[in-house]
Amino acid sequence: DAMVIQNPRYQVTQFGKPVTLSCSQTLNHNVMYWYQQKSSQAPKLLFHYYDKDFNNEADTPDNFQSRRPNTSFCFLDIRSPGLGDAAMYLCATSGKTGGVNEKLFFGSGTQLSVL
Amino acid sequence: AQKITQTQPGMFVQEKEAVTLDCTYDTSDPSYGLFWYKQPSSGEMIFLIYQGSYDQQNATEGRYSLNFQKARKSANLVISASQLGDSAMYFCAMREESGYSTLTFGKGTMLLVSP
Numbered sequence: 001d002a003m004v005i006q007n008p009r010y011q012v013t014q015f016g017k018p019v020t021l022s023c024s025q026t027l028n029h030n031v032m033y034w035y036q037q038k039s040s041q042a043p044k045l046l047f048h049y050y051d052k053d054f055n056n057e058a059d060t061p062d063n064f065q066s067r068r069p070n071t072s073f074c075f076l077d078i079r080s081p082g083l084g085d086a087a088m089y090l091c092a093t094s095g096k097t098g099g100v101n102e103k104l105f106f107g108s109g110t111q112l113s114v115l
Numbered sequence: 116a117q118k119i120t121q122t123q124p125g126m127f128v129q130e131k132e133a134v135t136l137d138c139t140y141d142t143s144d145p146s147y148g149l150f151w152y153k154q155p156s157s158g159e160m161i162f163l164i165y166q167g168s169y170d171q172q173n174a175t176e177g178r179y180s181l182n183f184q185k186a187r188k189s190a191n192l193v194i195s196a197s198q199l200g201d202s203a204m205y206f207c208a209m210r211e212e213s214g215y216s217t218l219t220f221g222k223g224t225m226l227l228v229s230p
Contacts (some may be wrong), residue, residue: 040222040223042206042221042222043160043206045217045218045219090158090160092160100146100147100148100167100168100212101165101167101210102148103150103162103165104162105162106152106159106160108158109158109159
């Protein structure tokens, strides 16, 4: 089945140690998103790619970076994780129309712990 | 101001009963889309139902229906014949025409279905 796959499901890192989260998709969607979701909160958009065009949200910390080497893969890099970065990270995709009816397809998320 | 407001942090319902989850929204765009997603404890966000601002009829998808009241800016989710597997977090979300590719979520409602 076509889907959005996130690896790993759980990631533990040390304070200040760089970490990379991965997302792949078989939907051939143009747009890929990274959301951060802290406990009992709404998912918060960090950034998204429209094809190779990177769009950063204004309040996304510089500590967060992203790469999209091809249509299928997208990575979230946290350069120096702090305790406040512990959260669920959700990857999502959508088609290219950009219409208001374009729904997002989500992966299962990566739960990041920072020790 | 919050774009999506979900005022119920938690709701309880008995199996086979119907339940309504509230959602109000704020936008000045004439064209927008409203979505409901379900997030079980596993973490994946599952799309449930969509309502467009110009849709004349309330959306329905199986046991899910959306009570769309445009003048009141509300888009409540109605789940009929609740099942134990419906226990999850439910998020209301909106995509505005002016906010291409951005889906904004409410804080969610935790639904617990009891036998």
